[in-house]
Amino acid sequence: MTPALSISHLRKVYRSGTVAVEDISLTIPEGEFFGFLGPNGAGKSTTIHCITGVAEPSAGKIEIFGIDAVKNYREARRLVGLCPQEFNVDPFANARQIVDWMGGYFGMGAKARKERIDYLIERFDLVPHQKKQFRELSGGLKRRVVLARALINDPKLIILDEPTAGVDVELRRVLWRYLAEINKDGRTILLTSHYLEEVERLCRHVAIVSKGRVVREGTKDEIAGSPGGLENAYLIATGAEPDHVAGQ
Amino acid sequence: MGINWIGLYTMVRREASRMARIPIQAFIAPWISALLFIFIFGSVVGGRISQIGGHRYLEFVLPGVLMLNIVNAAFIQASTAIYFSRFIKFVEEMLVAPLSYVEMIIGSLSVVVLRATVTGIGILLMGIGFGATHIESWPMFLFWIVSVSTVFGLLGLIVGLWSKSFEQLNMPVVFLLTPLSMVGGVFNTIEMLPAKLQWLAYANPFFYFINGIRGAMIGFDEAPQGLGIGLTLGLLAVLGVTAWRLYATGYGLRE
Numbered sequence: 001m002t003p004a005l006s007i008s009h010l011r012k013v014y015r016s017g018t019v020a021v022e023d024i025s026l027t028i029p030e031g032e033f034f035g036f037l038g039p040n041g042a043g044k045s046t047t048i049h050c051i052t053g054v055a056e057p058s059a060g061k062i063e064i065f066g067i068d069a070v071k072n073y074r075e076a077r078r079l080v081g082l083c084p085q086e087f088n089v090d091p092f093a094n095a096r097q098i099v100d101w102m103g104g105y106f107g108m109g110a111k112a113r114k115e116r117i118d119y120l121i122e123r124f125d126l127v128p129h130q131k132k133q134f135r136e137l138s139g140g141l142k143r144r145v146v147l148a149r150a151l152i153n154d155p156k157l158i159i160l161d162e163p164t165a166g167v168d169v170e171l172r173r174v175l176w177r178y179l180a181e182i183n184k185d186g187r188t189i190l191l192t193s194h195y196l197e198e199v200e201r202l203c204r205h206v207a208i209v210s211k212g213r214v215v216r217e218g219t220k221d222e223i224a225g226s227p228g229g230l231e232n233a234y235l236i237a238t239g240a241e242p243d244h245v246a247g248q
Numbered sequence: 249m250g251i252n253w254i255g256l257y258t259m260v261r262r263e264a265s266r267m268a269r270i271p272i273q274a275f276i277a278p279w280i281s282a283l284l285f286i287f288i289f290g291s292v293v294g295g296r297i298s299q300i301g302g303h304r305y306l307e308f309v310l311p312g313v314l315m316l317n318i319v320n321a322a323f324i325q326a327s328t329a330i331y332f333s334r335f336i337k338f339v340e341e342m343l344v345a346p347l348s349y350v351e352m353i354i355g356s357l358s359v360v361v362l363r364a365t366v367t368g369i370g371i372l373l374m375g376i377g378f379g380a381t382h383i384e385s386w387p388m389f390l391f392w393i394v395s396v397s398t399v400f401g402l403l404g405l406i407v408g409l410w411s412k413s414f415e416q417l418n419m420p421v422v423f424l425l426t427p428l429s430m431v432g433g434v435f436n437t438i439e440m441l442p443a444k445l446q447w448l449a450y451a452n453p454f455f456y457f458i459n460g461i462r463g464a465m466i467g468f469d470e471a472p473q474g475l476g477i478g479l480t481l482g483l484l485a486v487l488g489v490t491a492w493r494l495y496a497t498g499y500g501l502r503e
Contacts, residue, residue: 014503046503052344055503074249074346082344088337092269097262104258105345149341 002066004030004157004188005051010060012046012212020046022212023060028190028205030065030156033183035203035220036192039238043212044192045085048161052082064157078106081155083147085162085192091135095126095145098134099152106153113152120148123178124171140167147175158182159190164198176202196230206230210238255347259355260362263329267363274325274363275370278317282371285313286378300437301468306380311462312434314371315396319429319457321367322397323421325360326404331417334408339501349495353488357401364397372465381465388464388473395480396457400425402487409500428454438470453479 005028012021021043028034038044049055051062053073062069069076089098099120103113121130124144129137134145147163160179164172179202183189193199199206200220207217216223216237224230267274290306297305333339342352372389375381383389403420411417432454438446449455456476463469495501 049503053502054340054343056498074252074348077344077346080344084340086337088340090266090333090336090338093265097265101258101262102341102345104261105255105342105347107252107254107346109254
């Protein structure tokens, strides 16, 4: 079966000369819930940027459901929804416009767009806030808008770059439930997060990156099943000292 | 994969919504400025200047004033839209969407032409209202509005991609567009210039844009229209290829 995402020897060097991704290879089967972990600056967001077209890979190959994400970028992008780490949104547009415009960019007709927006606005409790300018919303509400925008085209591959950073427990739970639901329906999800309990709860497969390379990969049960659980495995893989070692 | 018409239309809707948030800057300011030109050159200065080519001075000046505003509207619309979207990073919304680079450019230029046309038609209506102008050739009038606004829309996109600060964004307006347009024959014929400096006017592309629209409006021109049309089409080709190349390589857009 064609994997949802296949990355082969991805390398990204910025114009400044900074090597953000040294050599990353990953294969994510369709329907997987994949955790992509690593410390700040490890290359997670850059990898995501290369997958989605925000950054140009320096070398390597990326395929989304078998479609080359660089050569056939338009076909590949139709299948992806991205919730970025930063709020890359027109601050003067209102919540509904932001989601609507993204649906338009994806070529969705007015009727399909309206139905999908109504559903997402309702699902993420944005009904009272949909006409407010983005800059007037709280951090949690902003995150909801960006999530709704990522899901407007009902993507087969959903990429979430720290989607619950700075949000309250309530939204986190709403999002967890929603993600579990759409994953059960067959959607493939790539999640980065610094909340390890979130990854443990949702993901079935985990890759840990450090200094632009995958340093550990396996099923969640394999990795979290080792002594000290996922946190310990993460700290060892990324070269940090686990608490029980640091305390000695 | 076919053309993403809905995506293109969305780009227009989005920018139209942005323009609707700034009506004074987008439309009222150029219209007021044109109104002041009509007053100054119609009543204050115009009465003291003899006719030029059988036309009152206001009739002679107004097409140039209209062209100046079209150039400004087109350049500012294109450059600020792309620069602002880069600065705030919402340009990424287009980068992750299934839009081709050509579609991104055409979407941006559609709004540029829309803004320039509304600005130009507004000034034209004011001119007609004050009995200061008329139209000799509608097809040529529309050709000059659309082609010149596209030229400066493309230039605006290139400058918007290149700029790393608001200061840089304004540099072409201050050092290139305003000086060249002012000496491009808005206020005077080439004959009025000293003989030794007349070649400067012929070397200035703005002269051909102003000459072209003046010919379309009042039927007065100082250079063959074909030369201006050829120059404009040449600029469209060069700037179009440059803008496409910048988009395709991700210059100023992608990391």
